[in-house]
Amino acid sequence: MISVIFVNGGNYLYNLILGRVLGPKEFADAALLITFLLVLSFVAMTFQLSTAKFTVLFDHIIFKNFINIIYKYATIIGSVFGILLIVLSTLFQDFFNTQSYQMFIVFGIGIPIYFIMSVNRGIFQGNKKFVSLSITYQGEMLSRLIITILLIYLIDIPSSILIALGISISFLFGLLPFESSDIEITKKHTLPSAKSRYVMRFFLLTAFYELTQIIINNSxxxxxxxxxxxxxxxxxxxxxxxxxxxxxxxxxxxxxxxxxxxxxxxxxxxxxxxxxxxxxxxxxxxxxxxxxxxxxxxxxxxxxxxxxxxxxxxxxxxxxxxxxxxxxxxxxxxxxxxxxxxxxxxxxxxxxxxxxxxxxxxxxxxxxxxxxxxxxxxxxxxxxxxxxxxxxxxx
Structure with a gap:
């Protein structure tokens, strides 16, 4: 709880600094990127909550198979979202009246990393390893805050591109510490049909609920x-x-x-x-x-x-x-x-x-x-x- 307060406080400070430094007009683009980050967090939260739930429920071999499967799909879906954002970047620029389309490209490159990070956090959450979970959130927050501010003051290009770059780099820091003990990339993993259906049902309904969260909280x-x-x-x-x-x-x-x-x-x-x-x-x-x-x-x-x-x-x-x-x-x-x-x-x-x-x-x-x-x-x-x-x- 203390860590989450610290992380939310840091994220709040990040927004406040951007608001003061950029002014209302430029902050509008920054806020759009931050909103995209929140939208992304809700989508990725489907993976985190599903991982947390089944980390509690599954044991041993079934858990190992589940983790490898969820990592695989997190990587695929994250890549699809990233590619879509890059391909549609000019359309997003027109629709949201932004200064540049490049900010969507830079942001899209980091999306697959964010989805992998969310599965890792779900393992820590389900196992109640709250110290490790806290470190991943703190690393993401602190790196984004420090790197973004440095980029804005040191590099003279549109602020929206720099903010997108700071966000994408912070995802790499959010991967640490990384729980890799159960990952087996070279092997094929499956779940018993009953458990596979249970996972799929929970995942789809959670994804549907996270979609409603996106709509309500960011529309x-x-x-x-x-x-x-x-x-x-x-x-x-x-x-x-x-x-x-x-x-x-x-x-x-x-x-x-x-x-x-x-x-x-x-x-x-x-x-x-x-x-x-x-x-x-x-x-x-x-x-x-x-x-x-x-x-x-x-x-x-x-x-x-x-x-x-x-x-x-x-x-x-x-x-x-x-x-x-x-x-x-x-x-x-x-x-x-x-x-x-x-x-x-x-x-x-x-x-x-x-x-x-x-x-x-x-x-x-x-x-x-x-x-x-x-x-x-x-x-x-x-x-x-x-x-x-x-x-x-x-x-």
Missing amino acids: DILMVKHYFDAYQAGLYASLALIGRVVYFVAWMFVMLLLPKVVEKQKEGQPHTSILFKYVAYIMVLSVSIVTTCYFFPEFVINIMFGDQYISIAPLLWKYAIATSTFAISNIFAYYFLSLDQYIPVLISAVLGISQIILIIFFHDTLAQVVIMQIIAMVVLLVFQLLFFIKHQRIT
């Missing part, structure tokens, strides 16, 4: 970058970064929640108390952040980004409400995902698509974009709570 920034000019998009990116602090912290609890719940279920022990504990943590954090953003919005904006971004201050507490509501509902969703209950995944998908539709029809101002998200996230949380109550009555 607003991508759509604002498309619908608004660079200055407005930069302002919104700063708003999103501040408002999402509660969501970043919530990830800390997701990392700890899944292995504990799977283990309790495996042993036939009750596990709702774990859920309640983490939900309580997030609620306390959410109330604190929303209250601060409501009473001291200009102070928060000034401290974090400077007076160039002060015009966005009135929306800060509203955006914090949207992200806090999403963070709480997300804890419920991952809890049920670890129990092989997938209806919350469908609920999230429907509400994620609803959020996009609402923003498509109501985006005259940034305030409208934020209000649409609040509506979608409140409805999502209500449905998650109703499903939890129904599930408790059945069990």
Whole structure:
């Protein structure tokens, strides 16, 4: 938990420094790359969560076969995503109104490494090797922070390309330490058919849920970058970064929640108390952040980004409400995902698509974009709570 706070703090500092150094217009491109990184992290999280779950459930030979298979597919899928980003780089430049297309090429080269890194982290997470897991996150964060700042100050080319380069290089540092003891590249590995189906079902449903996370958590920034000019998009990116602090912290609890719940279920022990504990943590954090953003919005904006971004201050507490509501509902969703209950995944998908539709029809101002998200996230949380109550009555 301490390590995750440190890593999230470093990532936050990384964003704040870029916002102050670049200004709203250039920060809009930087924020787009950071959003792409978040999108990538959600996709790669499918591999990490699947690896973590089956590291707990599988033993010996079956585990070794599983690890080799998951590494193989992580490499293939990561390469496909990377190639697609490179091939479509000019189209992305036109759609998102960016300064260059080269930033997508540089970013795409690093994607396969990120997917391999995520499987490695899943092994540490499932085995509860939290020291090793912490080192991989710290290495990625610190290298990205230091390398990016050095590149910006030392090399005179568009900042977006330098930021993409810093991100890609940081993936290499995130590979350390690397758990290689069970990797056998030259051998063919298979799983028993029943276990293979179980893995595939969990993987596909987790991937579907991570897709809903991408939609809910990042579609607003991508759509604002498309619908608004660079200055407005930069302002919104700063708003999103501040408002999402509660969501970043919530990830800390997701990392700890899944292995504990799977283990309790495996042993036939009750596990709702774990859920309640983490939900309580997030609620306390959410109330604190929303209250601060409501009473001291200009102070928060000034401290974090400077007076160039002060015009966005009135929306800060509203955006914090949207992200806090999403963070709480997300804890419920991952809890049920670890129990092989997938209806919350469908609920999230429907509400994620609803959020996009609402923003498509109501985006005259940034305030409208934020209000649409609040509506979608409140409805999502209500449905998650109703499903939890129904599930408790059945069990």
